[in-house]
Amino acid sequence: MVGPVVGPVVGMVGAGQLARMTFQASIALNVGFRVLAAQPQDSAAQVCPGASFGDYRDLDDLLAFAAGCDVVTFDHEHVPGPHLAALEQAGVVLRPGAEALRFAQDKLAMRERLVALGVPCPRYAPAAGLGDVTAFAADSGWPVVLKAVSGGYDGRGVWVCGTPERAAEVLAHGITVIVEEHVGFERELAALVARSPHNQGAAYPVVQTVQRDGVCREVLAPAPHLPAARAREAERLALQLAAELGVTGLLAVEFFETAAGLLVNELAMRPHNSGHWTMDGARTSQFEQHLRAVVDLPLGAPDAIAPRAVMANVFGSDDPDVYSRYTHVMAADPGVNLHLYGKTPRPGRKIGHVTVLPDTALGDDIDALRERAGHAARYLGEGKD
């Protein structure tokens, strides 16, 4: 940014689609924005001028990047905790800070803290070996869920294990895990809130997320037929957690909705897939909100501007030519909002998302909206109806 009227310069570690969309928001605010990318092909590095290149696992690279920024924030949770502490000791302003990020990086620390705060969670236990897993399962029954305390392997960190043999396979990778009960939930919900250093909070409407094979496919905003009291409970809990954990920026809280009530599944302290609908459907997008929060500006109004919105993720296939399918998708439904991330398509790789809002002509029936969003996303990603 060369702009003459910018305020603080925000640096984002990581240059995936979250950084790309945060950069889009930074243009309208005229807030300076830089990314630390691994390579020029990274989603945000393609569009953000003056991207820095380096390794987020290398403290020197992080320090060099931070030297050009007033505030440093994150596109992902993978910066090693000791590096975060070292950055803060060197005077770098991290938002969220190292203390808060620990609870997004370390699932055992997160569970312990949440339980200490009295927040309802699935039953869990540390699991040093198969014996701990089978002992836990003797109480909870099979299947159980193994979760990497941090990281994972093959790009995954969560495994539903129906047998001791399957659990042993996961443990054989030598990662540190916790074991959790397999919750028989009715559906999954997500609450997205922002908190600023001034301690201002703002909560987006609670959404339903629809996952398949452990991957988010769809988001319905607001969550259909959610009783107002339960929506308020989820929002309040997310705002409370943001304050208790000292989060600055966004906090996404993923819930299981069960017959007995809400259980917290996961936390993320950054813009989140469950909030992509806000780009087209809320008064302030989550990306602008994150920027406002991390530079400590007053937060934007988080309310929806349409009675509902449906977001569907676009997954790649073996056919790389997404662009040639634009014509079909745009001609078939001119009301779909398209967001592509500039990523080389591969089967199962998230390369974009689409959002559909209600339409006077086409109506606001939730099934019809899901059909429209799903069709556009499938056709764009895979060329399939």
Next chain:
Amino acid sequence: MVGPVVGPVVGMVGAGQLARMTFQASIALNVGFRVLAAQPQDSAAQVCPGASFGDYRDLDDLLAFAAGCDVVTFDHEHVPGPHLAALEQAGVVLRPGAEALRFAQDKLAMRERLVALGVPCPRYAPAAGLGDVTAFAADSGWPVVLKAVSGGYDGRGVWVCGTPERAAEVLAHGITVIVEEHVGFERELAALVARSPHNQGAAYPVVQTVQRDGVCREVLAPAPHLPAARAREAERLALQLAAELGVTGLLAVEFFETAAGLLVNELAMRPHNSGHWTMDGARTSQFEQHLRAVVDLPLGAPDAIAPRAVMANVFGSDDPDVYSRYTHVMAADPGVNLHLYGKTPRPGRKIGHVTVLPDTALGDDIDALRERAGHAARYLGEGKD
């Protein structure tokens, strides 16, 4: 753009705020986008990676820029006509093309063509000297309006002249002008349409523009209390003109609404100030629509997503520190959408705009929306309530 799945690369000549906001739209579409800027401080050059630098009045600079683009389009009307013709002869794809752009560049050619098409316009005449002006005024009465056929001086191209002496002052600058009757209009309206090379058309809702000292201050979308028949008439006329003049991309038609009906005041063949509200208030922003049209993709739905929207331009003052006023504006009204252009503030210089949509709590009364937008714009630009 290094993106692996981009389609055609669009090059925009000129790097003002229109190019800046078109770049924002290009990120979501993952369409390649470049600008030809005069200098790194230009609004779009600050945010758009790999900006080219050159002079839009220099054919060699234009040819060099075009060599890296599949389609060339424009942020302004000032590229000399002979250069446009030379670019097309060299095989460059211009959208809009040279033939169409002539009617946005040459007000005499525009008037002659519109009259030939039977489109209602103010009475006008070419004016080679003061004698032509006074002869015209003998019929129409004073004041008359002098308009530079192209360009102007001191950044202006339109002068309302109440006396022959004032007209003589304007003519003394040696520019070629036409003289027009001073229309006693009730208000000003604008119709914004897109047309693609495939001849698809799309019309945004007709808006009211509010000018002061010849400069647009506010846009009310849709135009309040506009009879449906008159709105359809304006949309149809704009779509007809886009087709008759062979426009590809956006066409903005500015109207005077008079007791006797609509008169066409001006044409612009690019994203237009009267369409800035579409970024926050329409299903497809005018910037995305322009990109879709110039690369010949199916057009997006142009309908509004809220019952009304008010846009107010932000003008600079002697105080350059816009950023420090963010806190007040954002805290006072978290529902205002802010768009800053990265320009150094100067008195009277347009440095951004704000949009306000109706709000459940604050209501959708048009006067209340105008008050909110006006307050935010004035405070942001000038620090005044």
